[in-house]
Amino acid sequence: MKHEEAPQLFGLLAEFDSADDLTNATKAVYDAGYRKIDAYTPFPCEPVMEAMHVHHNWVPLIVLVMGIIGGSTGFAMQYWGSVIHYPWNIGNRPFYSWPAFIPVTFELTVLFAAFSGVIGMLLLNGLPQPYHPLFNVEQFERASQDGFFLAVEATDPKFDHAETKKFLESLHPKEVFDVEP
Amino acid sequence: MSQAGAHSSSKFTTSFANIALGLGVLGLLGCAAGFVTDRAGFMSSYLIGFLWMAAIPLGSLCWLQIQYLSGGKWGLIGRRHFEAAVKTLPIVGLLFIPVIIGLHDTFEWSHADIVAKDPILRNKAKYLDPTFFIIRYVVYFGLWSLFAFALNAWARKQDQLKDMRLKPLMHNFSGLGLMMMALTLTFASTDWIMSVEPHWFSTMLPVIFMATCLQMGISWSVVVFKNLKDTEPYKSSLKKNQLHDYGNLLLAMTMFWTYCSFSQLLITWSGNLREETPWYLKRLHGGYEWVALALVALHFFVPFFALLMKPIKRDANKLVWVAMWQMAFCWVDFFWLIKPAFTGHGSHSELHFSLWDFAAPIGLMGLWIWLYLGNLKKNPLLPEYDTYLEDLHHG
Numbered sequence: 001m002k003h004e005e006a007p008q009l010f011g012l013l014a015e016f017d018s019a020d021d022l023t024n025a026t027k028a029v030y031d032a033g034y035r036k037i038d039a040y041t042p043f044p045c046e047p048v049m050e051a052m053h054v055h056h057n058w059v060p061l062i063v064l065v066m067g068i069i070g071g072s073t074g075f076a077m078q079y080w081g082s083v084i085h086y087p088w089n090i091g092n093r094p095f096y097s098w099p100a101f102i103p104v105t106f107e108l109t110v111l112f113a114a115f116s117g118v119i120g121m122l123l124l125n126g127l128p129q130p131y132h133p134l135f136n137v138e139q140f141e142r143a144s145q146d147g148f149f150l151a152v153e154a155t156d157p158k159f160d161h162a163e164t165k166k167f168l169e170s171l172h173p174k175e176v177f178d179v180e181p
Numbered sequence: 182m183s184q185a186g187a188h189s190s191s192k193f194t195t196s197f198a199n200i201a202l203g204l205g206v207l208g209l210l211g212c213a214a215g216f217v218t219d220r221a222g223f224m225s226s227y228l229i230g231f232l233w234m235a236a237i238p239l240g241s242l243c244w245l246q247i248q249y250l251s252g253g254k255w256g257l258i259g260r261r262h263f264e265a266a267v268k269t270l271p272i273v274g275l276l277f278i279p280v281i282i283g284l285h286d287t288f289e290w291s292h293a294d295i296v297a298k299d300p301i302l303r304n305k306a307k308y309l310d311p312t313f314f315i316i317r318y319v320v321y322f323g324l325w326s327l328f329a330f331a332l333n334a335w336a337r338k339q340d341q342l343k344d345m346r347l348k349p350l351m352h353n354f355s356g357l358g359l360m361m362m363a364l365t366l367t368f369a370s371t372d373w374i375m376s377v378e379p380h381w382f383s384t385m386l387p388v389i390f391m392a393t394c395l396q397m398g399i400s401w402s403v404v405v406f407k408n409l410k411d412t413e414p415y416k417s418s419l420k421k422n423q424l425h426d427y428g429n430l431l432l433a434m435t436m437f438w439t440y441c442s443f444s445q446l447l448i449t450w451s452g453n454l455r456e457e458t459p460w461y462l463k464r465l466h467g468g469y470e471w472v473a474l475a476l477v478a479l480h481f482f483v484p485f486f487a488l489l490m491k492p493i494k495r496d497a498n499k500l501v502w503v504a505m506w507q508m509a510f511c512w513v514d515f516f517w518l519i520k521p522a523f524t525g526h527g528s529h530s531e532l533h534f535s536l537w538d539f540a541a542p543i544g545l546m547g548l549w550i551w552l553y554l555g556n557l558k559k560n561p562l563l564p565e566y567d568t569y570l571e572d573l574h575h576g
Contacts (some may be wrong), residue, residue: 046422064489091453099450102443 010133010181011036011153012164013140014173019045022148025171026051029152032167036156040134040143062120063113070112074105137177151179193408194554201550208544215537216279223537224283225377225523230541231280232373232519233397233512234549235273240398241266242329243362243391246355249332254573255426258419260564262405264336265556266398267329272552274322276545280373281318284311290379301380301456309376317372321365328358340565366391374515377522381460385445386518392438393511399430400511403504405557407497414563418573421495428494431504435488438514439481459528463521468532472517480510512542 016022019041026039026048039048078101082088087095122128134140134151143149150173152164161178168176212230215223245263248256284291289302290309296302302309331354339347370390375382406424409415449457465473484503493499516538521530564570 060491099443099447102447 008181009154009161010136010179011151011156011159012161012168013134013137013177013179014150014152014168014171015139015142015175015177016148016150016173019048019148021172022150023047023051025150025168025173028171029150029168033158034152034156034164036153036159038151038153040140040147040149040151042142042144042146042148058124059117059120063117066116066120067109067113071105071109073112074108075101078104133179133181136180139175139177191409191412193405194558197408198551198554201547201554203547204543205545205547205549205551208540208542208547210544211536211540212279212544215540216283219535219537220283221286222523222535223541224280224286225520226535226537226541227283228280228287228373228377229512229515229519229538230543230545231276232515233542234276234545236394236397236511237401237549237553238266238270238273238329238398239325239362239366240394240396241401242270242325243359243395244398244402245332246328246358246362249351249355250359252569253426254420254569255423255430257564257567257569257573258406258415258423259402259427260336261560261562262402262557263398264329264333264560266401266553267325268333268556269549269552270322270329271326273549274318274326276548277318277322281315284314288314288376288379290376305379309379314372317368321369324361324365328354328361332358336564337560339567340561343566345566345568363391366394374518377519378460380456382456383445383449383460385441385448388441389438389445389514389518392434392441393514396431396434396438396507397511399427399434400504400508403427403431403497403500404508407501409562410497414561418563420573424497424500425491425494428488428500428503431500431507432485432488432494435481435484435507439485442476462528463525463530464517467521467525467530469517469521469530472513472532476510476514476517480507480514484510 014025016025022039022041022045026037029037030051030053037052039045039052041048079096082097083095090097093100134149139147140149141147150168152159152168154161158164165176165178212223212227215226241263244259245267248260248263280287288309289295290305291311291314296306296309307313332351335347335351335354339345339351367387370387374390375386403424406415406419406427410419446461449461463469484507487493487503493503520533520538524530524533563573
């Protein structure tokens, strides 16, 4: 019976009292071999991230590369504009007056870096997401207030509805919910 | 915090203090020799060394007040260390006395005959007046010492009272104190750095000086943390996250210094005024152009990219190298700002080092570190009572 039910589920969701409880539970779930897990907290919580072993993040590299591209673009466009394309004598200064180019170079560095940070973050994390199976659990609303949640998805190879539920319940949650897809 | 006195026996506060005192005495003996035998050549070196050393307690006084206003775990970790640093300010003030004795060898405007012949200096004579200069110096150090001692006294009191009664007072006082710092550092840098070239003026220079003070204060914190991280109470309370905060503050101050220094160049370059440009001409020729390039490459680009890397900011053994590097280049910056006024005439100056350039910073910094460590030993490294103390042990 349970084997027929399992694919119908998105997974299981456990609610915990505090960030510390959630961290301990996440560690236990990870150590038990589950990998398709995710934690939901009302505020950024680094110990939980560490417990899930999510370390790698491409956003900083994207921001760095785009910042350098932005700065070079800003400088190159001004160089092209005032030295090659439209040289104009201003106050008898040299055409290549680099100090005047720096503010725009700086601004474009910041502009490219900031935009690529926001856009890169959105592309990589899949947001905005208007629907998510976890919304089927009414209590999940509290993940943005005072609830600490841990989800184990049914697609995890180790997932077994009854077994996993029993395991989650052994970690002292407030409650464990079945999540419909 | 039962291990209150544990750190007092650490290697840092004993043998390191002795080395600092030894180097300090040696350097100051060199300074005495310079003062007696070659006062004209010595005074600029001493002024540079003095500003470099004074930048740590002045930056620390800013940080101490900032952390009262901002809150945060980084502030709780650094509070007692900043307090120890600012308590040196009255003695730092006494170390300025050689500059006053050597006023005529340091400041062109102190010669009445030169001022009389120069219409620009004549117009500035009311402000650039030896007596007024000394009064201002007394006011600066009076105010700094007053704020340093009040904040220290209330911190001791809070530890005794074991409640947060004094916190609003310390908050408000720190707000007032930061305004006081902005004003006094502006006037002090005008007196001590800008007026060595009395024709020149820049409203950006005080901000550059503030950025350097803040950089020196935060860098010295990192050096202290690196040396005390393995002893209690830092062993159990100084987490990687807090170190990361200090690394980020150092990054911010590095960028702040660059922003201000470049702004000054850009304003001067755009304005193209004859009172302003010779200052840069002097500093971009005769060997000083290499110092300027070194500042751009090594005081900004190298530490900037190093401090972008998270693993460096989260490891005290790595971050300490960036911090000491930046402290060394703060001296180079002071050297570049001040020295060219003393090694040439008109708008030309030749890069030139003397023995005193090294004796003065070593002597003054050695003595300061010894004073600081003496203060640091007197009190526990963490506040005895603060409602945020609990959080510190939860990462």
